[in-house]
Amino acid sequence: xxxxxxxxxxRIAPALSAITILLLLWExxxxxxxxxxxxxxxxxxxxxxxxxxxxxxxQNTWPTVQATVLGFMLSLCVAFVLSxxxxxxxxxxxxLLPVLVISQTLPLIAIAPLVILWFGFGLAPKILLVxxxxxxxxxxxxxxxxxxxxxxxxxxxxxxxxxxxxxFRQARLPSALPYFFAGLRISTTYAVVAAIFAEYAGAARGLxxxxxxxxxxxxxxxxxxxxxxxAVLTLCLFGLAILAERIAMPWARFREPRx
Amino acid sequence: MTPRxxxxxxxxxxxxxxxxxxxxxxxxxxxxxxxxxxxxAGKSTLFRLLTGGxxxxxxxxxxxAPIAExxxxxxxxxxxxxxxxWRTIIGNASLGLEIxxxxxxxxxxxxxxxxxxFGLSGFQHHYPAQLSGGMRQRAALLxxxxxxxxxxxxxxxxGALDALTRAGMQRxxxxxxxxxxxxxxxxxxxxxxxxxxxxxxxxxxxxxARVVAEIHVxxxxxxxxxxxxxxxxxxxxxxxxxxxxxPSQGQIP
Numbered sequence: 001x002x003x004x005x006x007x008x009x010x011r012i013a014p015a016l017s018a019i020t021i022l023l024l025l026w027e028x029x030x031x032x033x034x035x036x037x038x039x040x041x042x043x044x045x046x047x048x049x050x051x052x053x054x055x056x057x058x059q060n061t062w063p064t065v066q067a068t069v070l071g072f073m074l075s076l077c078v079a080f081v082l083s084x085x086x087x088x089x090x091x092x093x094x095x096l097l098p099v100l101v102i103s104q105t106l107p108l109i110a111i112a113p114l115v116i117l118w119f120g121f122g123l124a125p126k127i128l129l130v131x132x133x134x135x136x137x138x139x140x141x142x143x144x145x146x147x148x149x150x151x152x153x154x155x156x157x158x159x160x161x162x163x164x165x166x167x168f169r170q171a172r173l174p175s176a177l178p179y180f181f182a183g184l185r186i187s188t189t190y191a192v193v194a195a196i197f198a199e200y201a202g203a204a205r206g207l208x209x210x211x212x213x214x215x216x217x218x219x220x221x222x223x224x225x226x227x228x229x230x231a232v233l234t235l236c237l238f239g240l241a242i243l244a245e246r247i248a249m250p251w252a253r254f255r256e257p258r259x
Numbered sequence: 260m261t262p263r264x265x266x267x268x269x270x271x272x273x274x275x276x277x278x279x280x281x282x283x284x285x286x287x288x289x290x291x292x293x294x295x296x297x298x299x300a301g302k303s304t305l306f307r308l309l310t311g312g313x314x315x316x317x318x319x320x321x322x323x324a325p326i327a328e329x330x331x332x333x334x335x336x337x338x339x340x341x342x343x344x345w346r347t348i349i350g351n352a353s354l355g356l357e358i359x360x361x362x363x364x365x366x367x368x369x370x371x372x373x374x375x376x377f378g379l380s381g382f383q384h385h386y387p388a389q390l391s392g393g394m395r396q397r398a399a400l401l402x403x404x405x406x407x408x409x410x411x412x413x414x415x416x417x418g419a420l421d422a423l424t425r426a427g428m429q430r431x432x433x434x435x436x437x438x439x440x441x442x443x444x445x446x447x448x449x450x451x452x453x454x455x456x457x458x459x460x461x462x463x464x465x466x467x468a469r470v471v472a473e474i475h476v477x478x479x480x481x482x483x484x485x486x487x488x489x490x491x492x493x494x495x496x497x498x499x500x501x502x503x504x505x506p507s508q509g510q511i512p
């Protein structure tokens with residue numbers, strides 16, 4: 001195919017048709033079974049109510065976007081700094097890594113209300129919770145990536161007179177990039193959910209609060225409209241991650257299967 | 260005359276395994292010397308020791324002085340090419356200069372004129388993944404020689420190439436050496452490659468590695484693959500193979 005737009009469309013066609021078929025099945029089930037819209041609303045109703053209630057929905061989306069973006073930025077920094085510290089110091093690796101693994105075993109449902117209790121109802125606890133949920137896959141990816149550096153390359157740099165820091169910058173860091181971006185993709189899918197969960201545990205506004213109050217008012221259509229918004233946010237974040245990967249690794253397009 | 264490189268009584272053990280035991284060898288200035296030996300004989304260990312590893316015993320001298328007192332005496336070309344996927348070819352070629360503190364622009368300006376001679380014209384801004392195996396090896400060799408060190412260490416540079424590409428690269432390297440007369444130590448287990456390229460060949464025993472034979476290759480230069488069929492070359496090849504495959508050396512092929 002010559003036209004790149006057309007080619008891209010062709011590539012996402014199967015996904016689009018699968019989603020369309022699912023929505024059609026859902027829509028026709030609701031129409032044919034006569035199920036109450038307060039139990040299971042049809043996609044068309046969710047869309048219509050979402051549009052109708054858009055002002056309040058949008059108002060509650062903004063805090064969630066803020067918490068997600070700021071939390072994710074914090075998470076990126078924390079994951080990178082920790083990975084560098086751990087890579088340079090075997091002692092710190094032994095000290096920190098088990099603690100970090102244990103941190104990931106803590107149930108969020110217990111942590112979130114406590115963080116709210118300590119830091120209040122503002123933005124700070126949400127940022128912390130988003131970072132807490134998303135840093136780990138990226139940290140693990142960095143560490144795995146550093147270790148995947150070709151030993152010959154480090155040897156070569158050593159013979160050129162490169163020290164530990166130069167070897168890290170010239171070989172270990174770029175070698176780890178493909179791993180990092182794999183971790184980044186995983187993390188993006190947790191970020192919005194984490195922000196919503198944090199709001200659920202206590203907030204003035206946000207998609208989590210919107211979902212909570214829609215549920216309490218027996219409005220599953222609005223719950224699902226908010227879910228749709230959160231899905232779109234996650235997809236945007238995921239898309240940004242892929243874009244960042246393209247920009248950061250222009251050589252990856254040419255990579256052949258590992259020899 | 261003091262040889263460029265002189266290694267005497269070198270010994271090294273890893274985890275109780277004696278890899279080198281009393282290795283002696285010399286490489287003269289402008290001389291191309293090959294180390295030929297069975298796989299796992301400890302050839303790469305020698306390069307480790309030359310490039311900063313600590314021997315258990317023995318001395319390594321460059322132009323008569325211990326290498327510890329020298330700054331960066333060797334330009335090393337590792338097995339496979341070890342090109343950085345994320346640097347363009349000119350970025351890879353100028354890596355050594357950049358590490359040595361030459362500003363990026365100046366490093367690239369110094370490397371650029373050499374691309375034609377290395378058959379890489381027009382590929383300066385390609386990534387390694389876009390190049391064929393032979394071109395990658397030439398880029399790796401370019402990266403090695405631009406460092407302008409007193410001596411080259413080549414660790415099986417053509418081992419991963421297909422037979423035809425390898426033959427082409429050997430011929431090319433022979434011609435390049437003819438022009439530049441680098442002092443070079445080549446690790447290989449390709450007997451014919453050693454004969455084609457070398458002034459002298461050291462034959463190593465299986466582990467622990469010692470020199471079991473030293474063979475001069477008096478074939479006239481410039482050489483090509485055709486010269487490997489002369490009686491003189493065939494005699495050297497037969498002698499090398501006989502020694503390598505001699506059961507009294509403990510090597511069962």
